[in-house]
Amino acid sequence: DTAVSQTPKYLVTQMGNDKSIKCEQNLGHDTMYWYKQDSKKFLKIMFSYNNKELIINETVPNRFSPKSPDKAHLNLHINSLELGDSAVYFCASSQEDSSYNSPLHFGNGTRLTVT
């Protein structure tokens, strides 16, 4: 069984379009994240949700809006896509843990290409 699954795996779209990436985890974790792998291969935090509540919004443009209908799902909606949004986006989850002893579990990534 896939622990953290995100869809689609590949997404090719034109500038100006609106698209969504879905993420689901079946690990019973309380916290979910969206990371962006930038052009230098860094994994950068975008958002973090804990039990459906936004915890971290890391200076991401307003065109990016996360939605968490329940604690097992964290979707990422992107409005008015721009060329610079092309990247690989990773969803992750972890158990809520103020000591950070719980590792992150990652989805397989969504490669977004904006043309």
Added chain:
Amino acid sequence: ILNVEQSPQSLHVQEGDSTNFTCSFPSSNFYALHWYRWETAKSPEALFVMTLNGDEKKKGRISATLNTKEGYSYLYIKGSQPEDSATYLCAFPSWGKFQFGAGTQVVVTP
């Protein structure tokens, strides 16, 4: 912005050789240091969560040490095999965020 730095950026290892590389992180407000292994076309997978100064953890031929006072962790691969080829990431959690290093890409050649 926290500085989590990994070196070297990449290294090539002959099969059977041992190697090691480092992750440096801020030594203040330490909670934990995570190591992840990231194979091409896959997602990062957790290797170790290091929490105590002097910790040493081992998984098969891979081990890691931690020095929280000076702010560094070493990852060691003993007797490298081609299947060890991957990018190894360290992550330093702080204020609810995991700050990742850029990774060390390891290529093991037969």
